[in-house]
Amino acid sequence: MTLTELRYIVAVARERHFGRAARACHVSQPTLSAAVKKLEDELGVALFERTPAEVRVTALGERVIAQAQRVLEQAATIRELARAGADELAGPLKTGLLPTVGPYLLPGLIPLLHKRAPKMPLVVEEHPTEALRHRLKDGALDAVLVSAPFVEPGVVTLPLYEEPFVLALPADHPLAHKKSLSIEALRQENLLLLGPGHCFRDQVLSVCPVCETPSGTEHSIQRTLEGSSLETIRHMVASGVGITLLPCTAAHGYSKKILAVRRFPGEQPVRRIALAWRASFPRPKAIEALRRAVLACPLECVRFLAHAVPVAA
Amino acid sequence: MTLTELRYIVAVARERHFGRAARACHVSQPTLSAAVKKLEDELGVALFERTPAEVRVTALGERVIAQAQRVLEQAATIRELARAGADELAGPLKTGLLPTVGPYLLPGLIPLLHKRAPKMPLVVEEHPTEALRHRLKDGALDAVLVSAPFVEPGVVTLPLYEEPFVLALPADHPLAHKKSLSIEALRQENLLLLGPGHCFRDQVLSVCPVCETPSGTEHSIQRTLEGSSLETIRHMVASGVGITLLPCTAAHGYSKKILAVRRFPGEQPVRRIALAWRASFPRPKAIEALRRAVLACPLECVRFLAHAVPVAA
DNA sequence: CATAAGCGATAGATAGAGCCTATCACGGCG
DNA sequence: CGCCGTGATAGGCTCTATCTATCGCTTATG
Structure with missing residues (x-):
């Protein structure tokens, strides 16, 4: 029949x-x-x-x-x-991103993408890198925004923008007004950090100066704040608990009279935010739309990498 | 697809x-x-x-x-x-037959067929020959029992039995006891007839003697009974209105003291009842089952034609 | 009554679809 | 680094869906 x-x-x-x-x-x-x-x-x-x-x-x-x-x-x-x-730009796109990216990227990204692909709602999750990696591999997520390097078999990675780290400190802190600023100057400062698992924490630690201690090398005086977010840390900095490094996109929002934000001179510490998806994901146009929308986001302090080439592991 | x-x-x-x-x-x-x-x-x-x-x-x-x-x-x-x-002997078989056949054949046929083909209910209609012909051709009926000859393009006809005509008359009628009986003896009798359209009426007329009249040849004294059936005619004969010819299967049912039934000697007038169906009818086994069931009917006075050969026009 | 017309079935030929075995490309794993 | 398992690909075969041409039957018509 x-x-x-x-x-x-x-x-x-x-x-x-x-x-x-x-x-x-x-x-x-x-x-x-x-x-x-x-x-x-x-x-x-x-x-x-x-x-x-x-x-x-x-x-x-x-x-x-x-x-x-x-x-x-x-x-x-x-x-x-x-x-x-048949329209690849129809149907939800399951997207995951870092908690240190989402709150600062999404407010600009969502309206842009909604305008460019109205039939493709963005379903968003925030997770640390390893959770994103896992959920991308098993299909729970279609695309993720993570910090490069992000290498995974069967996954294509494409850097989208470079984001400098800036120093956030109370407006009345001595470093807020010092003419010359260097990473070294943070050695004796009380550095507030995200909990373990956040890749941004590791990135901050890798750029910060270490100090000698009886038990070996240790970072500057630091307080790890379990379960916190960049937002809570920023509030704490504003209230005078300590200083911190922030991705530049996360630095705005407080009056300059309370919170000072300073760039480092010369070669700045940066993180590179990349888009990653399974090579086999059958909606390449949806990925492309997401990529273009991110590149069009109003992130003033970042350097967009519009012409980066996708890399498959 | x-x-x-x-x-x-x-x-x-x-x-x-x-x-x-x-x-x-x-x-x-x-x-x-x-x-x-x-x-x-x-x-x-x-x-x-x-x-x-x-x-x-x-x-x-x-x-x-x-x-x-x-x-x-x-x-x-x-x-x-x-x-x-897939079972040809399943599903209703739409059957049509003459009003002069149905009442005498069906009481024996239905139980037989129900036993032999339990899943094949017989849907029965009674009509005159021409109506049967039309309804067979246009598919309203699958099989018909008619009086031969029945020739129709695309239709197969198979005679099943020969049925003698017998004389029915009141028990006190002179002819009921006369030793020798002939068709000629009916010339002056009051012959009761079915209405026009019944083929049996024509068959009776074709075997009955005619008498000369001023307006030409006419049949013996006769009364055509419009809208009647063999049953009503038989009742009328029993009540003394006249005499009639009946198919032998229609002659029984009255006490001999009231209704006399006589066969003609020698070559008897007969009608040949035939089964007819469209040559293209896709359930030959159903036709065959019907044929065999008719041949097995308890019709004592007829001559079955078990080995007749189907004829297609 | 013979011829023509209409219809579905049949015959023979051809191109393509479906299927096979063998092999490849790629990632995972010891 | 080689082996295993996966799905994809290549090459070849068979079967089948399709075509055109024709037949056989029935009906309509001159």
């Missing part, structure tokens, strides 16, 4: 005439006759009674043809489903 | 593995891969995301496969319909 054969018997039943039915199906009359006969043989029943005057549908044929029509309708809805879903 | 392809994608979705799905479908893995790809190309969408670790069903794929399952179920119903209807 084939869908073609079902189309043929429905046509014959409708036209009550093999020749007309064949024309309606755009095949020759022998083709249609043979197909009908083949189906009748396969089913072991006569669907039509051929008389010289007319083609009559048997009692059983009526039921079979009604059912065939149902099958054809259902098959047609498959095509409709496909047509409706 | 083919039903085979739909089967394949459903299997892949179920097994989440091309190789296992191929085994489940009893085809090689490349065959299945190619078929899935062909369907995806035709629909213009990706149904599966192939990763080294596993095969993932896309969001759209989920919907397409659910729909495909529905299509396959509906297609399976066609097979079930056909299987249930």
Whole structure:
């Protein structure tokens, strides 16, 4: 039994005439006759009674043809489903990003993407790098925004922008007004840090000066704040608890009279935010739309990498 | 799109593995891969995301496969319909017969046929010959029992039995006891006749003697009883209104003290009852069952023609 | 009554679809 | 680094869906 054969018997039943039915199906009359006969043989029943005057549908044929029509309708809805879903820019895109990225990127990204791909809602999750990696691999996420390097077999990674780290400190802190600023100057400062697992924490530690201690090398005086976010740390800095390094996109929002933000001179510490997706993900246009939307985001302090080349691991 | 392809994608979705799905479908893995790809190309969408670790069903794929399952179920119903209807001895057989046959044949025929083909109810209509002819040709009836000759293009006719005409008359009628009986003796009798359109009326007239009248040749004194049946005529004969000729199967039922029934000696007038059906009717076994059931009917006064050969016009 | 026309079935030929085996490319794993 | 398992690809074969041409039957018509 084939869908073609079902189309043929429905046509014959409708036209009550093999020749007309064949024309309606755009095949020759022998083709249609043979197909009908083949189906009748396969089913072991006569669907039509051929008389010289007319083609009559048997009692059983009526039921079979009604059912065939149902099958054809259902098959047609498959095509409709496909047509409706053929647009890669339709349907939710499951996206994951770092907690140190989301709050500062999404407010600009979401409206942009909604304008460019209105039928593609962005479903967003925030997780640390390793959770993002895992959820990307097992299909829970379609795309992730992480900090480079991000190497994973079967995953394509594409850097989107470089984001300098800036120093955030209370407005009345001595370093807020010192002419020359260097990383070294942080050695004796009380540095507030995100909890372990946050890649930004590790990046901060890797650029900060270390100090000698009895137990070996240690970083400057620091307080790790478990379960906190950049936002809470910023509030704490503003309230005078200590200083911190922030991605530049996370530095704004406080009055300068309370919170001072300073760039480092010369070669600045940076992180490189990259977009990553499974190489096999079947909606490349959705990825591309997301990429372009990120590049168009109003992030004033970052350096966009519009012409970076995707790298597959 | 083919039903085979739909089967394949459903299997892949179920097994989440091309190789296992191929085994489940009893085809090689490349065959299945190619078929899935062909369907995806035709629909213009990706149904599966192939990763080294596993095969993932896309969001759209989920919907397409659910729909495909529905299509396959509906297609399976066609097979079930056909299987249930493959028995030619199942389903009603639309049968028509003469009003002068039905009341005398059916009481014996129905139980016999019900025993031999329990799943084939006999749907019965009584009509005059021409109405039967018309309804047979246009498919309203599948088989008819008529009086031969019955010639019709595309229709096969097969005589089943010969039925003598007998004389019915009041028990106190002179002819009821006369030793020698001949058709000629009816010349002056009051002959009761069915209305025009009944073939039996014509058959009776064709065997009865005619008498000369001023306006030409006419039959013996007769009364045509419009809208009547053999039954009513028989009652009228019993009540003494006149005499009549009856098919022998219609002669029984009255006490001999009231209604006398006499055969004619020698060559008897007869009618030949035949079974007729469209040559193209697709249930020959149903016709054969009906034929055998008629031949097995307890009609004591008829001569069965068990070995007659079907004749197509 | 013979001829012509209409219809579905049949015959023979051809192109394509479906299927196979063998092999490749790629990632995972010891 | 080589081996295994996966799905994709290549090459070849068979079957089938389709075509054109024709037949056989029935009906309409001169």
